[in-house]
Amino acid sequence: MTITKQQFDVLPDDIARQDPAFRHYDEDPVIQQESKARITQLLAGLPPKRRAVMSAWLAGAEDSEIAKELEISEGTVRSHRRYGLADVAKKLRLEGGLS
Numbered sequence: 001m002t003i004t005k006q007q008f009d010v011l012p013d014d015i016a017r018q019d020p021a022f023r024h025y026d027e028d029p030v031i032q033q034e035s036k037a038r039i040t041q042l043l044a045g046l047p048p049k050r051r052a053v054m055s056a057w058l059a060g061a062e063d064s065e066i067a068k069e070l071e072i073s074e075g076t077v078r079s080h081r082r083y084g085l086a087d088v089a090k091k092l093r094l095e096g097g098l099s
Contacts, residue, residue, distance in 0.1 A: 013046075039058065042091055042092070043084075043088070044079055045087070045091070046084055046087055048079055049070065049072070050080045050084045050087070051084070053070065053077055053080035053081055053084060054081065054088075056069065056070075057077075057081055063078060072073045087091060
């Protein structure tokens with residue numbers, strides 16, 4: 001099963017944030033900083049190319065843009081993303097963050 005960017009954007013702890021009572025959560029700079037730090041930590045263990053692809057993709061870059069910037073094919077971008085998502089999911093499962 002492939003995890004899409006939309007699915008990745010709605011992690012389990014994000015579901016509660018969709019409730020109006022939790023809207024302030026996204027606006028809290030401390031939480032934003034912690035979220036960025038957590039993502040950076042999860043990506044840190046990835047191989048350099050895979051980390052670069054994941055970082056660019058999470059920033060909203062298209063496959064074609066990533067491929068051009070990293071001088072790799074779009075197929076390789078998709079492969080790095082697929083394995084990157086699998087690696088991150090595995091780390092989260094080991095930590096108890098995903099079931």
